[in-house]
Amino acid sequence: MVGTIIQAVINGLLIGGIYALVSIGVTLIFGVVKIVNFAQGEFVMIGMYISFFLSTQLGIDPIVSLVVTMPVLFVVGVLVQHFLIRRVLGPNDMPQIFLTFALSLLLLNLSLMLFTANYRTVHTWYSDEAFHFAGLYVPYAKLIAFVVAMALSGCLWVFLRTTDLGKAMRAASQNRDVASLMGINPDRVFAVAFGLALALAGAAGSLLMPFQSAYPFVGQVFVLMAFIAVVLGTLGNVIGALVASLLMGIAESLGIQFVGADSGLLVVFVMFLLTLVFKPNGLGGGKAR
Amino acid sequence: MIELQNVSAAYDRVPAIHGVTIKLGEGEAVGLLGTNGAGKSTTLRAISGLVKLTAGRVTFMGQDLAALPPHKIAELGIAHVPEGRQVFPEMTVNENLEIGSYAPRAKADRESSLDLVYTIFPRLAERRKQLAGTMSGGEQQMLAVGRGMMLKPRLLMLDEPSLGLAPVMCDVTFEKIQEIHKMGTSILLVEQNVSRALTLVERAYVLEGGQVIMHGSSAELASDKRVQAAYLGL
Numbered sequence: 175m176v177g178t179i180i181q182a183v184i185n186g187l188l189i190g191g192i193y194a195l196v197s198i199g200v201t202l203i204f205g206v207v208k209i210v211n212f213a214q215g216e217f218v219m220i221g222m223y224i225s226f227f228l229s230t231q232l233g234i235d236p237i238v239s240l241v242v243t244m245p246v247l248f249v250v251g252v253l254v255q256h257f258l259i260r261r262v263l264g265p266n267d268m269p270q271i272f273l274t275f276a277l278s279l280l281l282l283n284l285s286l287m288l289f290t291a292n293y294r295t296v297h298t299w300y301s302d303e304a305f306h307f308a309g310l311y312v313p314y315a316k317l318i319a320f321v322v323a324m325a326l327s328g329c330l331w332v333f334l335r336t337t338d339l340g341k342a343m344r345a346a347s348q349n350r351d352v353a354s355l356m357g358i359n360p361d362r363v364f365a366v367a368f369g370l371a372l373a374l375a376g377a378a379g380s381l382l383m384p385f386q387s388a389y390p391f392v393g394q395v396f397v398l399m400a401f402i403a404v405v406l407g408t409l410g411n412v413i414g415a416l417v418a419s420l421l422m423g424i425a426e427s428l429g430i431q432f433v434g435a436d437s438g439l440l441v442v443f444v445m446f447l448l449t450l451v452f453k454p455n456g457l458g459g460g461k462a463r
Numbered sequence: 464m465i466e467l468q469n470v471s472a473a474y475d476r477v478p479a480i481h482g483v484t485i486k487l488g489e490g491e492a493v494g495l496l497g498t499n500g501a502g503k504s505t506t507l508r509a510i511s512g513l514v515k516l517t518a519g520r521v522t523f524m525g526q527d528l529a530a531l532p533p534h535k536i537a538e539l540g541i542a543h544v545p546e547g548r549q550v551f552p553e554m555t556v557n558e559n560l561e562i563g564s565y566a567p568r569a570k571a572d573r574e575s576s577l578d579l580v581y582t583i584f585p586r587l588a589e590r591r592k593q594l595a596g597t598m599s600g601g602e603q604q605m606l607a608v609g610r611g612m613m614l615k616p617r618l619l620m621l622d623e624p625s626l627g628l629a630p631v632m633c634d635v636t637f638e639k640i641q642e643i644h645k646m647g648t649s650i651l652l653v654e655q656n657v658s659r660a661l662t663l664v665e666r667a668y669v670l671e672g673g674q675v676i677m678h679g680s681s682a683e684l685a686s687d688k689r690v691q692a693a694y695l696g697l
Contacts, residue, residue, distance in 0.1 A: 338565060341554070345562045348551045351513055354533035355543045357566030357614070 177309050182431040183424050188316040190423020191323035195378040196396045197403035197415040198327055199371035205410030206347040206367035209259060209267075212274040214400060215393025216281035217247055217372045221379020222388035223289060229296045229383070236296050236383035237318055240376075247376030251369035259368065260361060285390040293387035301384050319381035326377055327416055330370065334412065343367055347410065399426075402446050408456030418457060421445075464489045464649055465510065465541075465618055470519035472509045479505040480673040482519070487618070492650040494660045494667030494681070496694065502673035503653040504546050507620050510651075511543040512536045523618070538566045542616035546623045546653075548603040550610065552596025556587055559595050559606055563613030572615060580609040583639055601632030605639070612643060619643065620651040625659060637663055657694035661685050669694075 196218055203211045221243045225236040234242075258277070262269035300314040334340040346353040346363045354360055378396065379388075386392070400415075403422055407414025422442050429441030449457060467485040471478065480502040487493045495503045508514040510521055512533035521528040528536055537543075542563075551559050560580055564573045581588035584605045590598060595606055604624055611619055624640065625633040633656075641663055644650050654660035661667065661681040669677035669690065677690065684690050 338561070338570070341558055341562050342565055344554060344558075345551045348553055349549055351533070352545055352549045352551070353562075355511055355513070355537055355545065356562050356610075357534050357537040357569075358562075359532070359534045 178431060179428070181310055182427045184310060184312060185316075186424035186427030187420055188312075188320045188423070189427070190420035191320035192378050192382060193396065193399045193403055193423055194327055194416045194419035195323045195374045195381070197400035197407070197419045198330065198412055199374040200397075200400045201404045201407065201410055201412060201415040202330075202367055202371045202374075204404065205412075206343050207255070207259065207263070207364045208347075209263070209270040210274065211368075211371070212271070212397070213278035213281060214371070214375055215395075215397025216278050216285075217250070217375035217393070218379045218382070218396050219285060219388065219390060219393035220250075220281065221247060221376035222383055222386075222392060223285065223294070223379075224376070225380040225383040226294045226296055226388050229298075235298060236380050237322065239383075240322070240380040243376035243380045244373040248369040248373040251372030252365045254372070255365040255368035256361075260364070263364075282390055289388075289390065291390060293389050295387045296383050298384045313385065315384040319385070322381055323378070326374060327412075330374070331412060333370075339363070339366060399442070402442065406446060406449055406457055411456070414456060421457075464491075465521070465523045465651075467506070467510070468520050468522075470506070470509055470521060471517045472505055472514045473517050474505075474514065478517075478673060479514070480509065480670075483509075483670070483673075483675055484519075485668055485675070487649060487651055490647055490649055491666070492644045492652065492664045494664035495651065495653045495670060496657045496660055496667050496684075497655070497670035498694075499655060501670040503670055504622050505673070506670070507543055507545075507622050507651070507653055510536075510620065511541060513543075534566075537614065538568060540568060540614065540617035541620065542611035542614040542618070543620045544607045544611040544622060544624065546626065548600070548607045550595040550598075550603050550606050552594065554595060555592050556595055556598070556606055557591040559610050560587075560613050563610035564615070566614055569613060569615045573613070576613045576615060580612055583612075583642060584609050601628050601636070604628060604632070604636055608636070608639065608643075612648075616648060618649045618651060620653075622653045623655060624652075625654065625656050633659070657690070658685075 196214060200211060200214050203209060224243045224246060225239040228234040228239040228242060229236050258273060262273050303314045305312040334344055342358045343363050346358055346360050350360050399422055403415050403418040407418035425441050425445050426438035430438040433441060465487045467483055470483045471481045473479055483506055495506055497503055505514060509516055512531055516529055523539055523541060560577055561573065564570055564576055586602060587605055587609055595603060608624060621640065624636050628636060637659060652660055652664055661684060664681055666680050667684055668675050
């Protein structure tokens, strides 16, 4: 029994690392640019397809292909911010909601057209391998994904805390006008924030590829989890989103183990609703960031 | 150094200032005085680019500021310490100061600027690791002024630095501003506390209804019957 619980917690924690990459991106965009990016999941999907094609066409390991997906999606993020989002930023939220939602639909249908709805899988030498110790089972692919996800999250945190650009990003998220009085160009900071968020989504895609099939709708699962994590972890709070993602991964996994194979999300949503009832500002209960 | 010629500005077509003409020379301390809603803050916001001009021009050391966004204006060395302190609440005191020297012209001298600010405001040095949002109003005001100094400003614009401060803190704040001015920084001071402001500045403009209604040296204004009646309560 104890072993089963520990195993379920390990499984949840490992997938929670991927949720964290997606939700940190969503929360970064929300905190800095003040918009909700409904298309975040589609960028995970794009990251997966990039890794898939690099692997099948050029034989590059999906996890190694991270060095391609991250910069590519960073640039995509900068361009999306500069040419699309920047034009609809204003006192009214509706245009932004429609824009990112439309972007999501566009990317979904574009990928259906280009890649078809077929499931694409990459099989690596470590896809079926796992650690065994004390009766527990830790698949390599998920462990690598988790470790890299945590490392990237840590890098982002260090970037936000120690570099001038990172501090400028936090300053702009707290007070955009006053930040501009410090010589901070809000457009530039927003573009970098959007770029970083998409780079993390791309990384999530690459990390998923060894153990998850790519298909046009794959991002929807992750973006759903990300939105819940972002709310649970207090909107705009990077650490909060990380912790909430890991907790949700664990809750989902325990749900699958003890409630039923298709009830993982049920447990997550119950946890979500209870949190909203008792701690409407998120688990931390504090202000954003 | 800075010159406003017939500057008008509006928020959503509601005019806030109209035909304001102001001059400030190198090393001067000049006041913008008047009651709430007279257009003092809007004048500062027009200089720093936070509100767009609808007419007139602003020139700083010969350069026209009208087409520049706020961050470019800051890079020229105009520090605007906004009303109501507006520190970055979720960042530490030290981070707030560091970000004050984000502009390239100030970044190279960050360490010496930090030393200077911590010397002038020892209270900030004691609290350097504290989150700015958790400090008292007076401490946040010091931080806002210190953050403005981190830009190594040629012109330091202060909007109501005494607003909401206890009298003791108010005294301290004005002493510090005096100290900064004596080091050679030009200062444009917006104040509702007219008597207080006149002890600090050399000249002042009085605004009312978005227009300059009076202008003169501090001594002239302090002895003016209308100023005494309207602002000094004499």
